[in-house]
Amino acid sequence: MRVRDLNMVAALSVAFIAASPSASQTASPAIAPQASRPAATAVASSATAQAPAATRQAPPLREPDVIYVPTPQNVVEAMLKMANVTSSDVVYDLGSGDGRIPITAAEKYGARGVGIDINPERIAEANANAKAAGVTNLVTFRNEDLFEANFKEATVVTLYLLPSLNEKLKPKLWKDLKPGTRIVSHAFDMGDWEPEKTVEVSGGQIFLWRVPAPKASD
Helix, strand or coil: CCHHHHHHHHHHHHHHHHHCCCHHHHCCCCCCCCCCCCHHHHHHHHHHHCCCHHHCCCCCCCCCCCCCCCCCHHHHHHHHHHCCCCCCCEEEEECCCCCHHHHHHHHHHCCEEEEEECCHHHHHHHHHHHHHHCCCCCEEEEECCCCCCCCCCCCEEEECCCHHHHHHHHHHHHHHCCCCCEEEEECCCECCECCCEEEEECCEEEEEEECCCCCCCC
């Protein structure tokens, strides 16, 4: 990770801890290393392996690329407004956290929303929030790596990642998304890809791009 990104992570961490009643309630916990089990536990391990699949936890995905810092609700609404979301849109939030962007898109605009997050705890939280909001018919959350996920159906993509991750993701966005798909990022740009629009919100910025049409081959 570049020095610029490390500085941004530190700044986001300080802002998040200050805004949260308890950092342990919202920050994504580190994954503790698993100690090796002695041979004496072999029988118990065998019994566990034979338990129904529904009772076993899915294997964890890799470590998250960034700490979890929620996008403020007023910024969420500004991002969706900037993208001109309507009921005909499919809004994908890459790194969806507690699900607030897809849920707001469904509640306010009747859009279908899909959230992708690598942390299963965030997915569980997002599903609970969607149920509480009464939008489970419109919103889905998937525990996946956003760099490997299929989001080709998206008409709007929202991001709150670091600049280096935005730039890493850019080739996949250009390759997988249909021309004209709107991309909105909170706080961070995409390097040399100039945004179509930039708006100041709550002391920060949000950026809008549209996926370009493929260039005609020579």
